[in-house]
Amino acid sequence: MTGRRPHILILEDSESDYVLAMRELALGGLNPEISWVKDRSAFLQALESSDPDVALLDHSLPGFDGISALKMLQEMRPDVPAIIVSGAIGEELAIETMKAGASDYVLKQRIERLVPVTLRALQETEQLLARRRAEEALLESRKRYEALFSSSSEGICVHELMRDESGRAVNYRPLNVNPALEQMIGMRKEMMVGALASDIYGSPIHLERFARVMETGESASFEDTRLRPGKTFLVSAFPIEPGNFATLVVDITYRKELEMQLEQRAEELARSNDELQQFAYVASHDLQEPLRMVFSYLALLEKRCGDDLDDRAKECIYYAKEGAIRARDLVQDLLEYSRVGSRTKPSEMADMERLLGLACRNLRELIREEGAVIDHDPLPRLPADEAQITALLQNLVSNAIKFHGPGRPEVRVSCCEEGGDWIFEVRDNGIGIRMEDQERIFLLFQRLHTREEYEGTGIGLAIAKKIVERHGGRIWVDSRPGEGSSFYFTLPNGCSR
Numbered sequence: 001m002t003g004r005r006p007h008i009l010i011l012e013d014s015e016s017d018y019v020l021a022m023r024e025l026a027l028g029g030l031n032p033e034i035s036w037v038k039d040r041s042a043f044l045q046a047l048e049s050s051d052p053d054v055a056l057l058d059h060s061l062p063g064f065d066g067i068s069a070l071k072m073l074q075e076m077r078p079d080v081p082a083i084i085v086s087g088a089i090g091e092e093l094a095i096e097t098m099k100a101g102a103s104d105y106v107l108k109q110r111i112e113r114l115v116p117v118t119l120r121a122l123q124e125t126e127q128l129l130a131r132r133r134a135e136e137a138l139l140e141s142r143k144r145y146e147a148l149f150s151s152s153s154e155g156i157c158v159h160e161l162m163r164d165e166s167g168r169a170v171n172y173r174p175l176n177v178n179p180a181l182e183q184m185i186g187m188r189k190e191m192m193v194g195a196l197a198s199d200i201y202g203s204p205i206h207l208e209r210f211a212r213v214m215e216t217g218e219s220a221s222f223e224d225t226r227l228r229p230g231k232t233f234l235v236s237a238f239p240i241e242p243g244n245f246a247t248l249v250v251d252i253t254y255r256k257e258l259e260m261q262l263e264q265r266a267e268e269l270a271r272s273n274d275e276l277q278q279f280a281y282v283a284s285h286d287l288q289e290p291l292r293m294v295f296s297y298l299a300l301l302e303k304r305c306g307d308d309l310d311d312r313a314k315e316c317i318y319y320a321k322e323g324a325i326r327a328r329d330l331v332q333d334l335l336e337y338s339r340v341g342s343r344t345k346p347s348e349m350a351d352m353e354r355l356l357g358l359a360c361r362n363l364r365e366l367i368r369e370e371g372a373v374i375d376h377d378p379l380p381r382l383p384a385d386e387a388q389i390t391a392l393l394q395n396l397v398s399n400a401i402k403f404h405g406p407g408r409p410e411v412r413v414s415c416c417e418e419g420g421d422w423i424f425e426v427r428d429n430g431i432g433i434r435m436e437d438q439e440r441i442f443l444l445f446q447r448l449h450t451r452e453e454y455e456g457t458g459i460g461l462a463i464a465k466k467i468v469e470r471h472g473g474r475i476w477v478d479s480r481p482g483e484g485s486s487f488y489f490t491l492p493n494g495c496s497r
């Protein structure tokens, strides 16, 4: 009613009495919206068509009276308070009207009471409506809670914490359990509600945690394996009202199993990776020595018996040396590959321009032979393993020169920053790579050409990939046959991570 004009229904057959009442209401500062009716049928109609906040009922009307009007009002608008207004009212009648449920009565001789009495009645209506709204809201929220409680797929339980005389928490017992929890822990509600936790679970499990939740008022989450053997649950406990707390239970058995399997696999993978790395290292390292022997004895044979050998024998020695050289190159590349060890956090700030310069210096023979032009944008400094990044750039630049087209090899190294990463591009004007080969060239020993066409072992890009990934980056190529290639790799910028 606050903020709007009150609506008053007046049942009065006398115009002068109506004017009197209106004057009184106006004097009292009330500016009501009025429905004035003079007889039974108009009163009935008004009740049907409007919803007044209060009704002022004249006690004596021709063929109608205040008490009957009051009954009619109670039947049709039970929330509307009624005030009986009467010329003279005896004690008996006064009692009768109050008994019948009138809010109050006002004597016409004491009409000055009309305003306070009306105001009080209006206030009562407002309080009644407010209470009703609150009750409705409560009912609604209770319904929602009930629906949530019974249909939730998470287990919910309300508990009472029990203390001894000294106030120490000693046990607890479920007061309500939802169907999801019954199913999760495989126990009927009737077995749990009211029973002591010590009887249900053998001991009051997690009692200390629950007591702490109640003491601090702060919720707590933890994993449980004791609610049901063979199962793992995530339990969240929180206080809900004095002495009581609730637990929310989620079955995470499957997730835990997956996590464990994943962990085991990761461990196995790491172990087998280590073993493989160790093997590759030992094999390639130890192969160097016998290879050196093959090499030097072939050279000795050539030197000592060169003159006595016929052309066929010389040809055999030539191919044996070729094979030995190839084996040496392979072994050296494999050794390099196995040396790009497991990822260690790069602590040094590497100057990419300087490292590109180093790589080019190592390739100066090739650059000179092929007349290659190497060009670059300003390159950043970033946290990286200098030796590995030099090897990476060297691999990409040497490929860019090696796989050149008919023209002079031109290589450009550029770089841009995107979302916390630096993206580097090594672009060439070489022979290009078919779409369907662009992924496999990063695998060990994958080559697209014979050794007669282009020298190589097929390990360079595998090393490049390993180096980039050890630094937390990615490597890929964008190319079209005959149109050159762009090799991209990312490196974390370091500052934003």
Ligand code: ADP
Pocket: 395, 399, 400, 401, 403, 428, 430, 431, 432, 433, 441, 446, 447, 448, 449, 455, 456, 457, 458, 459, 460, 461, 462, 485
């Ligand atoms: P390698 O250079 O020893 O053959 P890599 O692993 O470095 O081995 O490269 C694998 C293959 O990818 C190469 O044999 C070549 O076919 C292709 N490739 C690499 N870089 C380029 C490039 N810049 N242009 C064209 N093809 C390339």
